[in-house]
Amino acid sequence: MAGTLIRVEQLAKEYRMGSNVVPALQGVSLEIQAGEFVAVMGPSGSGKSTFMNLLGCLDHPSGGSYWLDGEEVSQLSGDELAQVRNRKLGFVFQHFNLLARTSALDNVGLPLLYSHMPLHERRQQAERRLQQVGLAERMDHHPAQLSGGQQQRVAIARALVNNPQLVLADEPTGALDSRTSIEIMALLQQLNREGITIVVVTHEHDVASFAGRIINFRDGRVIQDHANQAADAAAMLA
Amino acid sequence: MNFAATLRIALLALRVNKMRSALTMLGIIIGVAAVIVMIAVGGGAQARVEDQIRSLGSNIIMVLSGSMTSGGARGGAGSQPTISEDDAYAIGREIEEIQAAAPTLRGNGQVVFGNTNWSTVFYGITPDYLEVREWAVIEGRGFEPAEMNGAGKVALIGQTVARNLFGDASPIDQVIRVRKVPLTVIGVLDRKGQSMTGQDQDDILLMPISTARKRVLGAAMAKSRSVSSIMVKVRQGQDMSAADQRMRELLRQRHRLQPGQDDDFFVRNLSEILQAQEASSKVMALLLAAVASVSLLVGGIGIMNIMLVSVTERTREIGLRMAVGARGRDILTQFLVEAVTLSLIGGAIGILLGVGGAMAVAELAGWRTELSGASIVLAAGFAGAVGIFFGYYPARKASRLLPIEALRYE
Ligand SMILES: Nc1ncnc2c1ncn2[C@@H]1O[C@H](COP(=O)(O)OP(=O)(O)OP(=O)(O)O)[C@@H](O)[C@H]1O
Ligand SMILES: [Mg+2]
Numbered sequence: 166m167a168g169t170l171i172r173v174e175q176l177a178k179e180y181r182m183g184s185n186v187v188p189a190l191q192g193v194s195l196e197i198q199a200g201e202f203v204a205v206m207g208p209s210g211s212g213k214s215t216f217m218n219l220l221g222c223l224d225h226p227s228g229g230s231y232w233l234d235g236e237e238v239s240q241l242s243g244d245e246l247a248q249v250r251n252r253k254l255g256f257v258f259q260h261f262n263l264l265a266r267t268s269a270l271d272n273v274g275l276p277l278l279y280s281h282m283p284l285h286e287r288r289q290q291a292e293r294r295l296q297q298v299g300l301a302e303r304m305d306h307h308p309a310q311l312s313g314g315q316q317q318r319v320a321i322a323r324a325l326v327n328n329p330q331l332v333l334a335d336e337p338t339g340a341l342d343s344r345t346s347i348e349i350m351a352l353l354q355q356l357n358r359e360g361i362t363i364v365v366v367t368h369e370h371d372v373a374s375f376a377g378r379i380i381n382f383r384d385g386r387v388i389q390d391h392a393n394q395a396a397d398a399a400a401m402l403a
Numbered sequence: 404m405n406f407a408a409t410l411r412i413a414l415l416a417l418r419v420n421k422m423r424s425a426l427t428m429l430g431i432i433i434g435v436a437a438v439i440v441m442i443a444v445g446g447g448a449q450a451r452v453e454d455q456i457r458s459l460g461s462n463i464i465m466v467l468s469g470s471m472t473s474g475g476a477r478g479g480a481g482s483q484p485t486i487s488e489d490d491a492y493a494i495g496r497e498i499e500e501i502q503a504a505a506p507t508l509r510g511n512g513q514v515v516f517g518n519t520n521w522s523t524v525f526y527g528i529t530p531d532y533l534e535v536r537e538w539a540v541i542e543g544r545g546f547e548p549a550e551m552n553g554a555g556k557v558a559l560i561g562q563t564v565a566r567n568l569f570g571d572a573s574p575i576d577q578v579i580r581v582r583k584v585p586l587t588v589i590g591v592l593d594r595k596g597q598s599m600t601g602q603d604q605d606d607i608l609l610m611p612i613s614t615a616r617k618r619v620l621g622a623a624m625a626k627s628r629s630v631s632s633i634m635v636k637v638r639q640g641q642d643m644s645a646a647d648q649r650m651r652e653l654l655r656q657r658h659r660l661q662p663g664q665d666d667d668f669f670v671r672n673l674s675e676i677l678q679a680q681e682a683s684s685k686v687m688a689l690l691l692a693a694v695a696s697v698s699l700l701v702g703g704i705g706i707m708n709i710m711l712v713s714v715t716e717r718t719r720e721i722g723l724r725m726a727v728g729a730r731g732r733d734i735l736t737q738f739l740v741e742a743v744t745l746s747l748i749g750g751a752i753g754i755l756l757g758v759g760g761a762m763a764v765a766e767l768a769g770w771r772t773e774l775s776g777a778s779i780v781l782a783a784g785f786a787g788a789v790g791i792f793f794g795y796y797p798a799r800k801a802s803r804l805l806p807i808e809a810l811r812y813e
Pocket of ligand 2: 213214215
């Protein structure tokens with residue numbers, strides 16, 4: 166599982182607000198190797214989410230290039246990007262973004278719906294992932310019947326269901342208390358040990374301390390990028 | 404994304420907002436039901452007129468005795484016997500366009516058989532009458548020439564008369580009395596149903612015109628040649644109004660009317676009247692269906708409205724689906740299927756309601772309704788089309804959202 170998974174060069178993004186141009190990202194160049202666990206930090210408005218959305222193929226850069234797994238995705242069309250997201254990426258959001266009035270099982274199986282997997286296989290895969298995040302007993306529960314931590318676990322199961330190479334999490338613990346945050350980080354660490362590359366955006370140093378590399382942003386630029394002796398979240402819970 | 408999965412998502416989305424889905428459907432339900440009922444009512448009216456045309460026979464012109472002007476006072480139609488049997492024969496003989504002209508003598512009276520009796524109209528006729536009216540004898544036989552010329556004591560009876568006098572027994576060869584004159588029933592006429600004016604055309608008795616004149620109608624008639632009316636059939640493919648015109652000229656000439664003098668007869672082009680009625684009932688049926696389809700249109704706008712609201716409400720859901728791999732066309736299909744499902748379920752309920760409604764109208768109002776398979780298929784197809792048409796815009800709007808903007812939507 167070695168090799169470069171992400172390479173960005175002079176990646177830029179500006180938002181046009183009428184005659185105003187907001188430069189959210191101003192020429193970011195970096196590489197992330199397969200199997201890394203990266204934390205992205207920085208003050209509010211420094212461009213972290215903008216960067217993540219570009220990495221997640223959810224948005225088009227206004228300048229620069231982006232290679233994901235050797236493929237230059239900054240050139241792809243909307244439909245092709247959808248396929249890339251479907252095959253290679255998993256997302257975890259701050260506010261979970263689960264479908265209301267839909268069972269945990271169906272929420273987790275959602276990405277597979279768009280890869281044309283038959284229903285029973287979809288169920289099987291979703292079940293397996295829910296087991297993996299420790300929610301085998303909650304499969305038929307709707308999001309409203311789950312705690313915040315449980316909802317985020319369902320969201321992580323959904324991010325994993327398509328066997329992604331890269332999981333992107335924008336403030337995954339932002340809506341959770343500190344113990345639940347550590348639980349979620351332990352889960353992400355476990356996945357990382359299994360070989361999945363993980364990029365997490367966070368404000369909290371405690372959360373970033375579980376990553377093996379920390380990248381600091383300011384004003385749309387990388388100001389610091391250093392390795393980190395990762396703490397073991399599972400051990401902290403024991 | 405396969406169709407079953409899309410359909411499941413659509414049904415799920417509709418179930419989540421049961422009340423809203425039901426109310427949205429209501430527009431389509433009412434529209435489809437209205438279209439079906441209105442087409443059934445319009446079709447019924449049209450079918451009634453068509454039946455009347457069929458029972459009258461095609462290309463019929465009626466000549467009636469007119470008024471004689473005496474000292475400035477003019478009588479109504481038939482107030483004076485001005486047309487004669489010979490006029491009828493002359494019309495049949497001399498006018499190219501005319502296939503047959505049947506003189507009739509009309510009367511009414513009590514018909515008696517054993518100890519039952521029935522009041523009916525009777526006509527003295529020539530065999531041309533049956534030809535003109537395209538009326539068949541379904542049991543027994545028609546009049547023989549000898550009976551025609553010799554005032555034979557024979558009669559043909561309509562279905563209503565047969566039923567009332569004889570019940571289920573055969574009337575053939577039974578002797579009945581009309582105004583005390585004994586006549587032998589030699590045949591029964593085919594069923595004709597109601598006339599234009601709502602009269603029962605099967606409540607009738609026919610006898611040779613000579614019999615009516617000499618034996619039944621009494622001494623005053625016996626010496627005259629006059630008739631109540633002449634029924635004329637124009638040949639197939641001939642111009643009715645040209646035949647009408649030539650007939651008027653012939654009659655004026657025969658009656659020795661001076662130019663400027665009024666006609667002493669009336670000509671009624673019955674087929675034309677019925678055709679006009681048919682045309683107007685067609686327009687009526689179309690109008691009814693058009694008005695009903697307006698409500699279907701309104702129902703469609705309702706669907707569009709709700710789908711637009713739904714797309715806005717579910718923007719984050721759309722964003723999420725896109726983030727996990729839905730392409731624009733997957734989203735488009737999803738919302739389109741949702742709209743079409745809504746309209747088709749509404750359409751199905753509307754069809755049931757419309758069929759029931761048409762039956763209720765027939766039962767309660769006593770109107771004739773004609774439920775046609777075509778109208779049901781049409782209504783169902785229209786409902787589906789409404790779903791596609793009015794669902795497309797909101798669905799396209801949803802599919803064009805950018806994933807990141809949809810995800811961020813508050
Ligand atoms: N859709 C948008 N339209 C206009 N400006 C935007 C948009 N999204 C972000 N920006 C601007 O771009 C800059 C970077 O925003 P971004 O969301 O990446 O910050 P962030 O680092 O994630 O901040 P936070 O920690 O508060 O989430 C900000 O100045 C923001 O106002
Ligand atoms: Mg952010």
